[in-house]
Amino acid sequence: MAIEVRNLSKRYGTFQAIKDVSFEVIAGQLVALLGPSGSGKSTILRIIAGLEVADTGGVLLTGEDATRLSVQERGVGFVFQHYALFRHMTVRNNIAFGLKVRKLPKSDIRARVDELLELVQLTGYAGRYPSQLSGGQRQRVALARALAPRPKVLLLDEPFGALDAKVRDELRVWLRKLHDEVHVTSLFVTHDQREAFEVADQFIVLNEGKVQQVGPPQSLYLRPSSPFVAQFLGQVNILPLETIQLGPRSESPFPSSLSELALQSDVQIYVRPHDMEVQRERNGRPCWRARVERLTPLGGVVRMDLSINGDHRIQLELISDQTLDLEFAPGDTVFVTPRHMNVFDAQSHTFHPVVLGRETEARA
């Protein structure tokens, strides 16, 4: 295990920044620490680096207890959102800094810096000053500087946050490629779920200073363990469970267990826009009767805005050529069948998936 974080808590005055946070990062992985702003993700990263001290809890780096080690002794590489390059030093001297501090022989430093310049594709820029570089180039220098002393782990704090969209996309792809070459265990903080999906092997999702869920990106997306994760990763429609009882009973043959739950007032259905099918006619499967409000072609997919019984709005996405066959128009009545959904019971605070296809088929 490259990084182990155990029961970290930190409070700033009356604000509980993080609360009993524990997780592990497997060696060689690129892991995203993902959460909205104020969720404590940067604080955790800074505590791991030793730039910040936790009130309670511990940090292990490559199996050794690092809780009491100083920043200097921890041997982590850190990349800051605003680059934090040494502005009065050339690119070469920036990258060489960590090596000079370790008093390596001059020839070794030179060779290592050349190697890193090539790795970050800035070979011709050794003599430039940071102010003479673009944002993307600066962040690549920062990355080379952090990697130069061969850190145990690489920590990146919103590394693309200060860049404009196009450069950000390029650098993201580049970072993923770089990681596949270098394999240094990396933990990076981001609030941008798209960025995280594109780069990370694993997600650690945070909210209000607590770990919400840990796992591979796709499984978190498909099997969120809480309403927060479901809403934070991708889009989701939220409907009261009562909606399944609207209209004649035969129109919505949902599993009977759900009908019982639906007697409670605060039970909600979470369903993703692409986890639904649309038909003109009922076909005996569970469905909502809905009215087409609006169709928005978005290239590969078409977004449909529907209303169920007038007051519940949902969005779903269909692959474009399907809609060509079906030829929907605003005002049409359609039948929407969820393939997969989650049910959230606010009273017992449980959140569990319901796969509809199988259960109903068993009934038929």
Add this chain to the structure above:
Amino acid sequence: MAAHAVTTHNRRFDLALRWTTLFYLGVMVVLPMVTLSVQAARPGFQPFWRALVDPYAWHALKLTFFTALVMVVINAVTGTATAWVLVRYNVPGRSLVNALIDLPFAVPTVVTGLMLVVLYGPTSVIGTVLGRFGWGVIYHQPGIVLALLFVSYPFVIRSVQPVLMELDRAEEEAAATLGAGAWTTFRRVTFPALWPSILTGSGLSFSRALGEFGSVVMVAGNHPLLTKTAPLHIYGEIESGNRHAALVVSAVLLASSLLILLGLNALQRRGGVNHGD
């Protein structure tokens, strides 16, 4: 037509304003300096040189530069430290301290001198104690340095403070994650960003110290070849009717101040090329 007239009028006004301000600068600043230099140089090089190496004039100039230099070294260190504390530490009553720093600029210099005489003079408590050890402050050279320290106290602080405030703490944090200790970080990361501002503040205080009269005349007494600085010497020579001697020493002070100013300008321009974002 009306619009045309207005622009013509504006252009004429712009031109008039431009020449008026330039003329004002010439009459108020350049003309006195040129006149002084010309008058000092008019009798020729030999008399100029003789007036300069006159033992009294030469000592006065040496003393002036020496005391100013001692003051600058002390001010550079304490000024940087003070700015550091003001920016980096959460000192109680920071805004009050911040307001107090400019006070030496507001105190009339003669009053400054008198304060020091009252505090450290031979008849004061401190002066008596120091006198027992054989250390003289007032009417001796340390008194001059004390006066210069007081009058130029804000220069380095006010020059370093804004730079320190703008400095990205992340640069220091980056150095720490790369293994640099506090001293290495200061020496290799923080100080290189600060030194132009330290030098600027020091240069300004040095320049100011060269011409300091009011406070020095109070604390220095009037001992030629011991505590008589260049400004006091100039005043004395004028009093005794030696106009040329006064002009020569003045020209040296003026040239020194100009050189410092040019140097600082060059420094700032160089800094702009290297670090300009």
